Amino acid sequence: MTEYDPRRSLDDIRRYGDSTRDAYVRHAFATPYALVTAVMLFIVYAAVDLPSPWRMIVVALGLAVGVGAVAVGQARAPVRRRPSGAEIVFCVIWGVALVVVYGAARILAYAFGLPVPGIVAAGVLAVASGVAVVATRPLYRAMLRNESRHG
Amino acid sequence: MDAEFDEFLHVPARLSVVALLAPAGWVEFGFVRDTVGTSDSALSKQISALADAGYVEVRKGRDGGARRTHVRLTRTGRGAFERHAAALDRIVAAARTRAEPAGEAPA
Numbered sequence: 001m002t003e004y005d006p007r008r009s010l011d012d013i014r015r016y017g018d019s020t021r022d023a024y025v026r027h028a029f030a031t032p033y034a035l036v037t038a039v040m041l042f043i044v045y046a047a048v049d050l051p052s053p054w055r056m057i058v059v060a061l062g063l064a065v066g067v068g069a070v071a072v073g074q075a076r077a078p079v080r081r082r083p084s085g086a087e088i089v090f091c092v093i094w095g096v097a098l099v100v101v102y103g104a105a106r107i108l109a110y111a112f113g114l115p116v117p118g119i120v121a122a123g124v125l126a127v128a129s130g131v132a133v134v135a136t137r138p139l140y141r142a143m144l145r146n147e148s149r150h151g
Numbered sequence: 152m153d154a155e156f157d158e159f160l161h162v163p164a165r166l167s168v169v170a171l172l173a174p175a176g177w178v179e180f181g182f183v184r185d186t187v188g189t190s191d192s193a194l195s196k197q198i199s200a201l202a203d204a205g206y207v208e209v210r211k212g213r214d215g216g217a218r219r220t221h222v223r224l225t226r227t228g229r230g231a232f233e234r235h236a237a238a239l240d241r242i243v244a245a246a247r248t249r250a251e252p253a254g255e256a257p258a
Contacts (some may be wrong), residue, residue: 006239006246009166013236016170019186020178075214078182080221081175148174 014148021144024079025137033073034133040066042126045102049118086143094132101128153238159204160235164189164197169232172207172224180220198222206231 043062047055074080083091105124109117160166167187172178184194201207206228210221224232 006242009161009163010236010239010243012163012167013170013173013239016167016186017174020171020174023182023186024175078179079175080177144174 020079025141027077029133029137036069038126038130041129042122045125046119046122155234155238157235177221177223
């Protein structure tokens with residue numbers, strides 16, 4: 001075996017590992033799932049202002065959409081992996097940031113006297129989630145690659 | 152040669168499959184085939200060899216009407232891969248160390 005051979009093998013190992021991580025991120029952040037997430041968030045948060053029992057019915061419908069999307073996404077994923085601690089923290093921050101956006105949008109909608117502040121805020125939240133998916137995809141991919149280099 | 156260098160795993164067709172599986176749990180057969188750039192039959196042969204060695208396990212299922220096969224590293228396979236990658240690292244580092252003094256100018 002030449003000395004070039006192990007070096008090339010190590011390069012191949014890194015390249016193939018990155019292919020797997022990229023496929024995972026590509027699938028998890030794919031546009032159809034981002035759209036379904038936005039629709040689910042809109043349904044669930046727009047239902048907040050509805051009278052009972054419609055609130056519970058619409059929230060259940062939104063959550064059913066979310067659960068269905070997760071099930072289909074998992075079944076069709078080319079790569080399945082258990083999320084690392086850093087990935088869980090990332091998702092928690094992502095979720096908290098969206099709740100903050102929703103809260104701020106709701107306060108502003110009330111302040112401007114809009115007729116249906118809950119629905120307006122839910123719309124802002126849905127758009128923000130779509131933007132967040134596009135904006136954080138490269139960050140998530142970089143985080144996974146970085147984890148593989150350092151741990 | 153490093154004691155943990157795995158001749159069986161070092162075959163490029165096997166090493167590429169194992170390197171693809173290493174960062175994941177279950178990986179779809181079609182993704183492995185397309186990324187490695189091989190045929191169904193050639194990949195099946197390598198996966199059978201890896202399974203016989205206890206390095207991977209295979210699961211067949213259905214998604215709607217489509218049959219899907221998934222593969223993942225076993226604990227044994229993951230350990231063997233990590234030891235082999237570490238051995239490669241040591242070989243490359245040793246080669247670099249041997250090459251460096253020759254390039255240095257005398258003080």
